[in-house]
Amino acid sequence: MIKVKVSLRPIAGNINMPTVLKTAILPGDSMERLFIATQVGEIFYVGNGAIRTFLDIRSRIIKLGFAGGKYDERGLLGLAFHPRFTYNGLFYIHYSVSGTQGPGALPSSEVSRQGLPEFFKPNPCDPRTLNQKWINREIQYDHIDTVEEWILQSNGQPQKLRTLLNLRRPFFNHNGVNSLNFSPETGKLVLTTGDGGSGYDPFNSAQNDMEIAGKIIEIDVTKNTFINDPPVVTRFNELPVPIQENLTVIAKGVRNIPGISFQRFYNQYIKYVGIVGQDLVESIFSFVNYRPIPVPQLIQASLMKPESGQEGFINFGWRGWEGAFPTSIVRSCSANPILDEETIAYYNDAVKTSTLRIPPLISYFHKDPRPDKFGATALTGVQSYMGNGIPDLTGSVVFTDFARNEGSQPPTRGVLAYTRPRRDCKLNDFSVIETDYNFGSQSAYYTTLGGNLNQTRLYLGVYGSMNVTDFNQGTIFEIIQ
Template sequence: MINVKVGLRPIVSRINLPTVLKTAILPGDSMERLFIATQVGEIFYIGNGDVRTFLDIRSRLIKLGGSGGGYDERGLLGLAFHPGFYYNGLFYLHYSVAGTQGSDSLSESFTPNPCDPSTLNLRWTNRETKYDHIDTVEEWILQANGQPQKRRTLLNIRRPFLNHNGVNSLNFSPETGRLVLTTGDGGSGYDPFNLSQDDMEIAGKIIEIDVAKNTFVGNPPVVTRFHELPVPIQETLTVIAKGVRNIPGISFQRFYNQYIKYVGNVGQDLVESIFSFVHYKPMNVTQLVQASIMNNALDQEGFINFGWRGWEGGFPTAMMRGCPTNPALDEKIISYYHEAVKTSAIRLPPLTSYFHQDQRPDKFEGTALTGVQPYMGNGIPALTGSVVFTDLARKEESQGPVKGALAYTRVRADGKPNDFHVIQPDYSFGSQSAYYVSLGTNLDQTRLYLGVYGSMKVTDLNQGTVFEIVGQSLPSL
């Protein structure tokens, strides 16, 4: 693999922070349109060169940016179109609900202390009062008059903290036809309650929802654990992975008669990781609940486990602190040694990783993974068949404006981990910061779309641009 140069073609600018970029064909239309969902609750689509509003749910969303100086990880986080959207008009939303603001589950920021067992065995108690907000997953329909309308609520999930709610969190599986929800571990840092490894917790999982089943549950209860759900809802759910920290969606790449699944897991202090798998063993939620009630251990051979919180990518989760004798160095201490040992043999190793500290001249130092998409087009031949990913903000030695990072890797024939290579955009953002906040593709994965924002604060409005990533034009002779 080589470092690849690409161009960026602006499609739309001066929009709010784009969280989801994907295409669909509207009922009765003949053209595939690019849809853009923003974190503050707008959904636009590009039609005949114009930006048109598809849906505005800003009034349904929690007030964003109220804490953290404008930084927020809540909002409109997921948008997915039913595979039959052209015929049935069904689409799905995941967002943080207005009026559900609570107080965090912990009164102060959390850092594990390997010398203090009490910090390693915290439990989320008083969940009905100690939480940050409630997320909902809903089914909507585009009516014959062109107006979207909510049809039903699929899930209401209580979240312990502001962050790690997932982003681009809803996608349909071309294998099963089911809606896939990626939840994130609930937030804070280091997963203080170890929700991601607990089979009963909704947090920290990848979940398939069979939307073809009507549960006839008009107003699902607000829950945090699977056993709290009514049985008809349990029967629509399967868990396909756990050990999730935070995920910018799941993507699928057709390989003959199978699909390679790609998942990026955002790291803590050390590393950002991209995982790939083909085969997996789904766990029906009713099966998980029954095993929990009977206190039976389930056979989890073949069940996908990304290893968090014991593992951060391919490394035992570590705390980093400055070395008093040399400020240029960091001391790394394993945070959860026994959990790392427990999951060492069953976790899925990453396909590739990139690091927060990396002095290699042909790499970059990252901050947070924000998108993972396969590319099957021919417009950028060097990337055909690869998986492309984005990082929010690469760390530079110079003190210039912040820029995000693009890179790619490939699945190896022998199944072993692979290295990554940088994609260099031929585009000048000038003095403006350019955080790479989202990555999207079209229906046949022949185009790539990049969401860029001029600030990390969702309350700094109208600083977004969506680009198409294109091959560089050859100079004329």
């Protein structure tokens, strides 16, 4: 692939961990402005060279910093503007709710000796670890996420209108990020949510049709359910019927996800979905046609045949598959310390989903010795680019990885790369995009990627630390030629 080099132009600095970058036109305005959402609960917009506060919900956000640590995947995770935001002022947010901290879904003895849920690993020799059940959900959970509808009032003050969903989450991680977007095909709000966290999806939520976790969901916001305080749920069949009737499911088999991107191709849209990997690879999937399944139909089918899956779903394959590969457990090889031992984690799951899953557009490796590639950490953004400002990228799919996994000494650097769609369903290649910005001695984690309304501009969010409790270390760049 063509080697591409770009420049990074700073737009905003000294902000907190950026999670969403997208543009919108304010009511009564004519200029498209960049909006920046931060994990701690702030939303800013850039206008006339100044940064202004659009919304501050820090008091509504759960206390960040997992188990006394500093890393966290909760907070303000989604922001989407209604397609008619300029006229109706409606926008939508997804965040982890203050005061909802729980003990988690698994006792620490079943998780790991460190007591950290992200380190859970199944043991293929112990069937008990392969079939974990989430019991006592009302008390054994980590936190509650909410999806809300807000309006920008005529006096310029945002006001909450209603809650669309309240979701109980088993662990602190895998909640999705950049999790709200509007589909240009259906006009519906799209919610992308991860499998609920820990590691290896211990409850197999991503493949369970009744679990809300691990799915891509469309919400019809034109229907007013008139339910002021929806119940906190984990399953579709726990939702009140009026809410069920507003929801359709696009896809399942999601581990964790940094959003969805739509690329117009004649009279159709190609959908690009990034799935964060476990131990082997990060993956980007693409699809055009899909059959959304209304939630009432999904519930009815589950009542009739509880064990049967809906073949109409787009299925990304997790937990049986990690991108293009059967999900593996990677351990140090006792016979040779410089090698790794790999064991299929869920053999039956891999077989069961082998003919139902769609293959990824690309899977790139956590360890890659090729000189023109890199070792991945976590996919943090996928964005279609249709502009002409960087001709070599026109029509491509640009993506970001949190940090290079190369065992090198600090400072850490994120990665910007691109790939292109292909029609033969074969795994595609990718190329690293070189940047000329000098971050000096500071670390530079690439936390999010965004674009403008017509996908002719690209924006990059960078943070100087991986800890959410290290404040004001963020910089927003525009990616230019």
